[in-house]
Amino acid sequence: EADIYQTPRYLVIGTGKKITLECSQTMGHDKMYWYQQDPGMELHLIHYSYGVNSTEKGDLSSESTVSRIRTEHFPLTLESARPSHTSQYLCASSRGGEQYFGPGTRLTVT
């Protein structure tokens, strides 16, 4: 299995809270991605990075932000969580070939 990790795996939080979803990989991949996926549904790209200090917004508009200060770390932050943010968030990385996915964070905002 690929060495890409996400924490927390599950999170239930109240509206208005600030949260950070962690993603790290130990493969030295330069490219990293965040997807949003409702259960059993398609993936929507919300952010991606081609390397340190590089971040771009994906196809799906998102109120989240990301940073890439280190190659192995690509955290996603929601400044003020809302119920509409309830979803699964998948992190992935690649070197130029296939993507490797983390286990996901299932976020519920009450």
Added chain:
Amino acid sequence: AQTVTQSQPEMSVQEAETVTLSCTYDTSESNYYLFWYKQPPSRQMILVIRQEAYKQQNATENRFSVNFQKAAKSFSLKISDSQLGDTAMYFCAFMSPNTGNQFYFGTGTSLTVIP
């Protein structure tokens, strides 16, 4: 723009039988890769098989094989001798180095293997 279409939202197959999942894509790129990913219920997304567009030979990984028709822009996945552990969502994906290595995913096919 690249698009990936999976026209079968749900499929089922009897254990030990063979099933084929369809995928079509649209692109003007000549250099690209195609993938099938598997996402079991509540588990991690994993790569099943990949195909480089420049290779004419269809990729095979044990019970999984693809039928890559480049001219028709078709990339179907065949699962032979289906097992209960094959029950999952299957996503077809496209990636081209010429478009910034962005991945484009289909909407997925939910496959159920019936014992």
